[in-house]
Amino acid sequence: MTRRLDRDQMAARVAQDIPEGACVNLGIGLPTRIADFLPQGREILLQSENGLLGMGPAPDPGEEDWDLINAGKQAVTLLKGGAFFHHGDSFAMMRGGHIDICVLGAYQVSASGDIANWHTGQPDAIPAVGGAMDLAIGAKQTFVMMELLTRHGESKLVEKCTYPLTGLACVSRVYTDLAIFSVGAGGAAVIEMVEGMSIDKLRGLTGLDLSSAPSSANDLEPRSRA
Secondary structure, three states, rough: OOOOOHHHHHHHHHHHHHOOOEEEOOOOOOOHHHHHHOOOOOOOOOEEEEOOEEEEEOOOOOOOOOOOOOOOOOOEEEEEEEEEHHHHHHHHHHHOOOOOOEEOOEEEEOOOEEEEEEOOOOOOOOOOOOOOOHHHHHOOOOEEEEEEEOOOOOOOOEEHHHHHOOOOOOEEEEEEOOOEEEOOOOOOEEEEEEOOOOOOHHHHHHOOEEOOOOOOEEEOOOOOOO
């Protein structure tokens, strides 16, 4: 039986891989949950393109300050030493290579690391590019957090993106509810899998000739809330 990770467990797993001292931008949607699971005692600076540095976890219900929001218009908290600044300065950080890691959601990611996350290309779809293009290219590392399959059972990890692209060859790692993948010039490889999953099953789900990354021996272990 396959043990699929829920969204909080996915966020907790990504949080484990963010190192001490990193300046990180969490994209709108699923990645914002990562803020609630960053390990206590590890200094990580969360940046938001609307002009915040030093965001903390989400406030408790009833404690929201709606003048303090992230780029997704969600209420956030500010850690001691956190700062507000101009929107333009925030984009200068992103475009100038000052963000160590960005974690984005995506409609599709290709085996070579291309990302599509701002438009499905459908005539009635509403585009939402935000700062994703700036982050995908400007951050030193781009991670993606997404469920592996669409509601119709189609893989979002693909050989070649069919949706309009956000960035080319910029994603290095993809965190999903079934496995973690490395992507790039050498193609897609499996780093970790949930209990009950196998590379052959993942090959069947994605249609990709997946290899096994060197550190693929460990199953994903959901992390409890920090």
